[in-house]
Amino acid sequence: MIRTLILTVIFAFTMAALAVPESQAATKAGVEAQFRQWLEADLWPAARREGVSKPVFDRAFAGVSLDWDLPDLVPPGFPKPKQRAQSQAEFRSPGAYFSEKSLQSLTASGRSLMQKHSGLLQRIEQRYGVPGAIVVAIWGRESGFGRASIPHSAIRVIATKAFMSTRPDLFRKEVLAALKILQRGDIPASEMKSSWAGAMGQPQFLPSSYLDHAVDFDGDGKRDIWNSTADSLASIANYLAKSGWVRGRDWGFEAVIPEGVTCALEGPDRARPISALTDMGIIRISGRPFPEHERRAPGMVLVPAGIYGPEFVVTPNFYVIKEYNNSDLYALFIGNLADRMAHGGSAFVTPWGDTGKMLRSDIARLQSSLENLGYDVGGADGLPGYKTRRSIGEWQAKNGQRPTCFPTPALLQALR
Structure with missing residues (x-):
């Protein structure tokens, strides 16, 4: 007792x-x-x-305090921030993502750096199977080829988010991963720099991604994605290789889907040999045939703006790029930038339509309506991914409409 x-x-x-x-x-x-x-x-x-x-x-x-300037914080004892009404967020046209000025600037710098590091990139491709242009494109997009300012203390940012952000469980895992990096001795805490979101170094890896994918390619015994170009580029390639990059295949091709072939073919789960797509009449927009080794391999239709923008036939490597950043537009940006650097490519031939006229809350309501009818839209989040786009196309075809595979105010009204 x-x-x-x-x-x-x-x-x-x-x-x-x-x-x-x-x-x-x-x-x-x-x-x-x-x-x-x-x-x-x-x-x-x-x-x-x-x-x-x-x-x-x-x-x-030692000496680490909370970073109160970070977004999405929920400090204990403070009033919870009011949620912004979803109607305040307007869905932007996909075309807004592809700044020609930015792409041209990145292309010029990337070509120069590909020449400077040609030997290194060849060794990386030999080991991991990922083309140098893809690796350099990601390097350019993520950190301006290592030139971007990455000023934050990763420990401070990630610990703040683990303690009082809207996603504490995610960042708790990341702060423990960051401590394991310090335990390994790859870099001191004072030099472990990240973005405000906790993404570290030139490849912008979260600590857990660093542990899984960072490599020591320059042979100094440390995996240094902050200061070593060799380690940074090889780590990007290793990330893609471990995510399933198919050696020898392209990422994709701008294409033309003829009248009478539905845009609702879209999605990685609807892959078929590219030769089967050409049998339907789908062709490269350049008019050139698909490479023979690509024709025999699986491909997928991609229509990020439905019929209101460029159309593509993509390979599984497109979805590997999405493993790096889960966005169709990001993967297209990387693919297009790599083509410009390696092959003298240019902007997509088909212009992007001005499709950004709906609020995210309206798109979410449209998705909910389709879900109620039994369609798999991938979640009613207000972002029209491929499952939403093809569900729209399938509903339109079922109801005697021409499939457009993209949300519009008229479609929302018809589904109410």
Whole structure:
């Protein structure tokens, strides 16, 4: 009985020591105090279980305070931020993503760097199977070929987000991964720089991606994606190779889908030999035939703006690029930039239509209506991905309309 009472008292005192009064928690100083307690009582035991030593942990957080300037923070004790009405966010036309000025500037710099690092890129392609132009295109898009300012302390950013962001579980995993990097000794905490989102170095890897994909290609015994061009480029290639890059295949081709062939063919789960697509009448927009080795291999239709913009036949490598950044437009940007650098390519031939006239909340309602009819739209998130686009096309065909595979106000009204 006495032992039970003692344990109860000890537990109460421990909880009291960790707790911060509501009045104190409603101040930045109070939240900072909670943060230091969280580091010692919660994060340190988890880090120790991951093999992180106390000296490494203490050095990582010496003098580290919360970064209050980051977005999407939910400080304990503070009023929760009001959610922005989804109707405030307008879906932008896909064409807005493809700034010709930006693409031309990146192409000029990328070509020069491909020549400068030609030997390195050849060795990387030999090992990982990823063309140098794809690697350099990602390098350019992510960090301006390593020239972009990456000013934030990764430990501070990720720890702040793990403690008080809208996605604490995600960033808790990432802060533990960052501590494991420090334990390895690849870089000191003072030099572990990231973006405001916690993406690190020239390839913009989160810490978990670093652990899975970063490589030491210059042979100095460290995986340095902050200062080593060789490590940075090889790490990008390794990421794509581990994500399933198919050696020897292109990423895709701008195409023309003829009248009478539905745009609802879209999606990686509807792959078929490219020769089967050409049998339907789908051709490259250049008029040149698809390379013979590509004709025998699987391809997929891609219509990111439905019938209101460029149409494509893409290979599985397109979806590997999406593993790096889960966006059709990002993967198209990388593919187009790589083509410009390697083959003298230019802008897509078909212009992007002005399709950004709907609010995201309206698109979400349209998606919900299709879901209620049994269509798989990939979630009612207000972003028209390939599942939404092809569901629209299928509904239109079923209801006697010409498939356009893209949301419009008229379509939303028809589905109500």
